Amino acid sequence: MKIIIGSDHGGYSLKNLIIAHLEQQSIEIQDMGCHSEASCDYPIIAKEVAKQVLLTNNRGILVCGTGIGMSIAANKFKGIRASLCGDTYSARMTRKHNNSNILCLGERVIGSGLALDIVDEWLITDFEGGRHERRINMLELE
Numbered sequence: 001m002k003i004i005i006g007s008d009h010g011g012y013s014l015k016n017l018i019i020a021h022l023e024q025q026s027i028e029i030q031d032m033g034c035h036s037e038a039s040c041d042y043p044i045i046a047k048e049v050a051k052q053v054l055l056t057n058n059r060g061i062l063v064c065g066t067g068i069g070m071s072i073a074a075n076k077f078k079g080i081r082a083s084l085c086g087d088t089y090s091a092r093m094t095r096k097h098n099n100s101n102i103l104c105l106g107e108r109v110i111g112s113g114l115a116l117d118i119v120d121e122w123l124i125t126d127f128e129g130g131r132h133e134r135r136i137n138m139l140e141l142e
């Protein structure tokens with residue numbers, strides 16, 4: 001599995017920490033930007049990551065100041081189930097029950113230690129399927 005990752009300026013530092021953390025585990029990364037702390041627009045990055053996740057059937061991580069803008073933007077794309085998580089329980093459950101394919105994090109909201117734990121939990125947890133498959137299919141009806 002390859003992780004498609006992106007941030008705006010508000011999530012740039014945490015994105016770099018996550019990349020280093022995942023590379024240490026020999027996980028392949030595709031970084032869709034941004035590439036500096038200069039101010040940029042989170043919807044553009046969210047769109048690039050969402051498109052790439054759908055195209056390659058991999059999973060993605062999006063970071064902004066709160067994680068909220070990224071999650072709103074990513075969830076506009078059919079087939080994307082982006083989850084804003086601030087705790088490891090939610091990270092685990094959104095994989096098990098929602099088959100979350102994008103994790104959103106807020107750099108200005110949570111500490112980096114917790115953020116990396118959330119990433120790890122989200123990455124190792126599998127979708128449970130069954131009744132949850134029926135429910136996530138209902139998200140695509142309109």
Ligand code: RB5
Nearest residue numbers: 010064065066067068069
């Ligand atoms: C940028 O200042 C900030 O608005 C952005 O990172 C994000 O938090 C938006 O939801």
